[in-house]
Amino acid sequence: MIRFVIRRLLLGVIVMLLVTIVVFAIFYVGPGGAAVARRLAGRAAPMSTVNLIMDRLGLQKPLLTQYWYFLWGHGAQHGLMQGSLGTDYYNGVSVNSEILQELPISLSLVAGAALLWLLMGTLSGVISAVYPRSFADRGFTLLALFFYSIPTFVLGLLLLLVFFYLLTTHGVPVFPASGYVPLFQDPAQWFRHLLLPWFTLAAVSAAAYTRLARGSMLDVLSEDYVRTARSKGLTERRIIFRHALRAAASPLVSQFGVDLGGAIGGVIVVEYIFGLPGLGYSALNAISTQDLPLIIGITIVGSAGVILANMLADITYAVVDPRVRLR
Amino acid sequence: MTATEPVRTAPVTAEPLLRLDNVVKHFTVKSASFMSRRQDEVRAVEGVSLELHQGETLGLVGETGCGKSTLARCIARLCDVTSGQIEFNGADITSLPGRRMRPIRRDIQMIFQDPYGSLNPRRRVGAIIGDPFAIQDVAKGTERKARVQEIMELVGLNPEHYNRFPAEFSGGQRQRIGVARALALRPKLIICDEPVSALDVSIQAQIINLLDDLQKELGLTYIFISHDLSVVRHVSTRVAIMYLGRVVELAPTEPIYTQPRHPYTAALQSAVPVPDPDAADRRATTLLTDIGAADSGPLGGCAFSPRCNRAQQRCSEEQPELVPRLSDLATHLAACYFPVPDAEHSETESLPTRPRPVLGASQGAPTSSGAVGPENESTIPDEMPPKATVIRGQGPWKLAWARLRRDRAAVGAGIVILLIVALALGAPLLAGITGHGDMQQFPITGRTPDGLPVGPSSKFWLGTDELGRDLLVRIAYGARISLLVGVLATVITVTIGVVAGLMAGYLGTVADTFIARLVDVCLSIPFLLFAVSLATVFHAGLTIVIVVLAIFGWSSVARVVRGQVLSIREREYIEAARSLGAGSFRIMFTDILPNVAAQIIVYATLLIPISIVGEATLSFLGIGVQPPTADWGQMLSTASSMYQQAWWYLVFPGLALLITTVAFNIFGDGVRDALDPHSHDIPRAGAR
Secondary structure, three states, X not given: XXXXXXXXXXXXXXXXXXXXXXHHHHHHOOOOHHHHHHHHHOOOOOHHHHHHHHHHOOOOOOHHHHHHHHHHEEOOEEOHHHOOXXXXXXXXXXXXXXXXXXXXXXXXXXXXXXXXXHXXXXXXXXXXXXXXXXXXXXXXXXXXXXXXXXXXXXXXXXXXXXXXXXXXXXXXXXXXXXXXXXXXXXXXXXHHHHHHHHHHHHHHHHHHHHHHHHHHHHHHHOOHHHHHHHHOOOOHHHHHHHHHHHHHHHHHHHHHHHHHHHHHHHHHHHHHHHOOOXXXXXXXXXXXXXXXXHHHHHHHHHXXXXXXXXXXXXXXXXXXXXXXXXX | OHHHOOOOOOOOOOOOOEEEEEEEEEEEEEOOOOOOOOEEEEEEEEEEEEEEOOOOEEEEEOOOOOOHHHHHHHHOOOOOOOEEEEEEOOEXXXXXXXXXXXXXXXXXXXXXXXXOOOOOOOOOHHHHHHHHHHHHOOOOHHHHHHHHHHHHHHOOOOHHHHHOOHHHOOHHHHHHHHHHHHHOOOOOEEEEEOOOOOOOHHHHHHHHHHHHHHHHHHOOEEEEEEOOHHHHHHHOOEEEEEEOOEEEEEEEHHHHHHOOOOHHHHHHHHHOOOOOHXXXXXXXXXXXXXXXXXXXXXXXXXXXXXXXXXXXXXHHOOOOOOEEOOOOOOOOEEOOOOOOOHHHXXXXXXXXXXXXXXXXXXXXXXXXXXXXXXXXXXXHHHHOOOHHHOOOOOOHHHHHHHHHHHOHHHHHHHHHHHHHHHHHHOHHXXXXXXXXXXXXXXXXXXXXXXXXXOOOOOOOOOOEOOOOOEHHHHHHHHHHHHHHHHHHHHHHHHHHHHHHHHHHHHXXXXXXXXXXXXXXXHHHOOHHHHHHHHHHHOOOOHHHHHHHHHHHHHHHHHHHHHHHHHHHOOOHHHHHHHHOOOOHHXXXXXXXXXXXXXXXXXXXXXXXXXHHHHHHHHHHOOOOOOOOOOOHHHHHHHHOOOOOOOHHHHHHHHHHHHHHHHHHHHHHHHHHHHHOOOOOOOOOOOOO
């Protein structure tokens, strides 16, 4: 098991390295040092800033050296491996401080949504599988098809239209249109502001989980060991939750890693629609301001998040399903 | 005793057709662990030397895992030998590269064990038998067809069945197809790797008689691998007994059966079931014990010695050579220091020659080469299916189409998709009917005096947008972009994914690892962040949308295809293609691709809605299609800022998008059910 974890960690590090190469290639390769510096400086930056960037990042040097500086830094300029994501020249602050400020918002969005879709998806899938062809099964299947098909941003907009606009104009102001309240400032407000975003982000994945959990559970319930458990006289609840669900969970766990990665991307849409000033929101803003260092930083943090999520999913997978460790 | 056996002596020519000199094949088995570098070795073939002459049939007998199939694969150059030399027709072919080996493959063909596994289920019989011509570039077009049909007739198949799939034939007929494929190029040597063990007994007789006739007619040389001693006795002129990678006894057929010298051969003999219960009781049976020792013999000694009841000290110390023992002729070789003397064979010899069940028709009759004749004539028509029972088979695609047509939800979704396509194509027509063009603005009637859009009315069925343009016409034009991107991105994605998946699955570790890391990277950068990154550096637009969708879609296609390829690449029909000299490219695209086509089509239909949503999302965020082009995502983006004043602007494009994706998802589910009725990993949505 330890060997498996080490191997998985190593793989994660390699993939992260490859990601930095891709990011470097997108932003640094092509137009030449001066143009790259011009871009990184942001819109309407004075020539002095451009020259400063040129010098700091070694943009007049060969690409390999530039990549090394990008990765490790040189002189006073720290690189990625020293924990620095660079400087946001447009706003005149370090990218780290900006991201640290926005990260809690995005994290609470993703974590809450993940919890929500895991619960909704698994539960509805299990109910569907345990009572196949029942009214509940058909209902869940239809709902799953609907939420699986609807684009996240359409769902978000429709939720706003109904739950914010229609309710508020009819005198029931339950949901706010936008904004964020930190958890430690006012937990109730934090919850109120995040409820719609959570649901929006969770819907697509929840639908996928309903379908996956139903199929997987149906397979397991027809296995011989479930019949054995029944013949031993175990209660149906014990059979479903102790015997069947554990076996049916492994495809869900591996899917969870992929979905968590998808959700980190979906954060952009949800934050944009609900006006949550998180990482995704500022990445979108950075397009119009041409604030490249910030986008680079957010892309790298986002990718690291996905890689970490996949790593955790794989390790959980190995715990749930011991056969995986042998591969 | 020998009088009842057909005595067939090979015409001894000076030059042997095939000569094996000390052929060794070891497999290294890498330990699954990442840390340890320990490697195990499986010594499959341990120094086999043989000579085979034109017209001979060499029976190769041994238990499971003794290396007989590995030896065959070495001779056919399907795997490389570790050491030793293989000479064919006087030329050394031990390590010829693939390109130079190809012409020689014409002369060495294989017939495989499994008549189900050795024929590609997705290709027609004509294509399968025509493969040797295609690969060796011998005959083309109508000439190829004529020659294929000629061979089909030769092996007793109905040439009219040229266009059928293997699934439409019985086991025996399928094996005839395998024989026809091996014969197509008129080879000199045919290696039959357990050609009848998967067939039932009466069919075994038909195939063996067919092989027999063909040998006489075409002067073929056979290596006949089997674990069925009675079949081998019937077909072979000489027999080699293998044990743990070595030939332990090699002799003409009769002496092997009547005077086995090696204790292992004797033990095998005693295990052959005898149909007469009295004779079976009288017979002395040698039971081999210590099965565990069967995995590997002692180093340096006779591999059989741990299980041998005649073994002495010397046996575990020295490797006995394969030489004539006792008073045997020079053709009877055995590798044993303490061979079984004739006296101990009395029991075996006193048995009547058992009627061989394999020769269904000839039971009881004394078998001689003369008596085989008439029976053969009857077997070939036997296999021809009587006209009355011919079932008109349906191809897999036809069946899938029939299933899809019965699926009401899928048919309904299909109709909706057609309507959307009609809407997209008919957008200019719609503009003409309503009198409102795509870009046409209606300053007064299309907007309120405050400059806001007007709602649905008889003039503007679905209302107008912020510039006063008719929403219905805009939505129709938007359908064009959505469908275009949905199809175009899917085609590009699937193409890249299929090629990458085929390469990862078939070309081996290096390509696989490389593609696996590429997939990891593509799945690690969040899709929208990547799009944002590209949009800042390059210009936002349709190209970025398609590039981003392709980059994030191909990896899942590749994963599916790779998994399929891994399960297909070890099938016998791939081995068969390799033995015909097909290159990697041909195998990937001609032999493997048709077998993954169903999965690819399923995946592609389900990828279309994902692409459509992806495009709309990117355009919504301002990274995709730019105004003034009509696009659903971009329309919703504008609408999101004024939904409090103009709900229709948000609802109708959103509905258009939703209906499209739902229709494609239901249709995709239907296609999956139709093409792959066994899979229910993701249950069919849209309950009936």
